[in-house]
Amino acid sequence: MTFKQRSILPGFGLTLGFTLTYLSLIVLIPLSATFLKASSLSWAAFWHIVTSPRALASYRLTFGASLIAALINLFFGMLLAWVLVRYNFPGKKIFDSMVDLPFALPTAVAGIALTTIYSTHGWVGRYLDSIGIKAAYSPLGVVIALTFIGLPFVVRTVQPVLEDLDKEMEEAAASLGANRWQTFSRVILPSVAPAALTGFTMAFARAIGEYGSVVFISGNMPMKTEITPLLIITKLEQYDYAGATAIAVVMLVFSFTMLLAINLLQKWSSRHHHSGGTPEVVEGEALHAPVYAEA
């Protein structure tokens, strides 16, 4: 097999060459420099840093809060996608475009806005405070910020699948005697599950690395409300480059694993999506054929 298939289009060498050069300079070389730097640490020293109690506490908070936020987004994301695809109501278009706000709004802006709303004198925080719930400057605050930044993922992965979902499948289920809930849980839910899972994983991965929106609302107390990215910054500010690098390597390895998982999920999801759709159409046509014959 040759490296490249023949084509009469020009510019392959130029564009691929530029792409590889730019990719190496901006992404690959700096990333590998980090691993090179980490390799100057002995294994024992590396292990000591990444399993220190403070690092472990930060992983627990980061992973725990990200998981809860992603689960909240899984539920509300499916609900939002459902409402936006299936129902008509005033202001629907505005709702739909607003879903992308967390992608467009800078994280620092989101951070100070959420902190102001959920702190003890804020619009929502004062009511939570009166029933004894401390939202800002607590792990709950971290969950709130991570829910905000992960909000669009599940909506945007599930929405196109719901739009393409064939109504005939639901009609078939209903005509076979299924009630609405059974149709939803046995027909609709399995069709959107792969897309929802992809969105969930994306929201989770994004939340793990998030920094800007969290630092304002978390209060940043070591062992209590210190997320892993903040721990890296703290170590940098103390000129502890080895420590920062070691923790960064843990985060990078995790990021790469998630990237791989998301790629596999997307492949599975699109295969599921298409194989779920195509035979259904064929069956529909087969059903129609005898009717026409009788007429």
Next chain:
Amino acid sequence: MAASISLHLIGSAQLAARARVATSESRLVRWTLIFVAFLFLVFFLFMPLAIVFTSALSKGLSTYFAAFREPDALSAIRLTLLAAGIAVPLNLIFGIAASWAIAKFDFLGKSLLVTLIDLPFSVSPVVSGLIYVLLFGLQGLLGPWLAAHDIKIIFAVPGIVLATIFVTFPFVARELIPLIQAQGIEEEEAALTLGASGWQTFWRVTLPNIKWGLLYGVILCNARAMGEFGAVSVVSGHIRGRTNTMPLHIEILYNEYQFQAAFAVASLLALLALVTLIAKSAVEWKAKQENSQPHGRDLTPDHQGFLL
């Protein structure tokens, strides 16, 4: 005859109504779901947006505008514009080159290349900044050499530009690859056989076909470039008036309890976000309109362009 037809019509209307009942929810369920979705959006989207503007304007318009006349704020705005002004065009050129190579040709290792282009999306912003500190910082691999030649990258403007380029790296490429792939290569082949040069083919055939997707990618890239906080925070060194971008300036003001001023600067970035969302809807609408023409292909920008 007529009676049987009308009977038939009534029957089918009833059937349709029954089918609608069987494949949709009761009015109560429907409005409950809409209401819950609405509440969720109010708490997580509308309130944060509203508080930015109400806090920014809490002390009146003159105080609001005073926040932008401050020299530190002005220099932060200038630096943000500069960083985005360098990062966006570079990533635009990269995006066009990468999508041309990837979408128009078949070669070994193509899917690996696509995954590598996505890498910056999956890296934490803090780590994105750190990798440049470890490369160009005083303790970094190239640090001693740079110091000997009196070149400053970290805690200076070049570091901020680099970090911005890194975090916005995949945007344009990601947007263009599926678009160009969907187009195929027949039109370009036709142009070339008719004697057009490579550049002419690109400018007159490819570019008009992808212009909306391209614009969309640039808008996203720019929004992220101007709003980036974590990565820039690590490489900036927070030198007031010199290495502070708008998001970093907001952080400083906020930590100094100058809430109104912090929200005033934040309101500019929130406006940028709203403009981005409006532009996104406009581009989607425009692309859809062109698609509805008989020979149009589906070149609607991908809903998931923002995603990983």
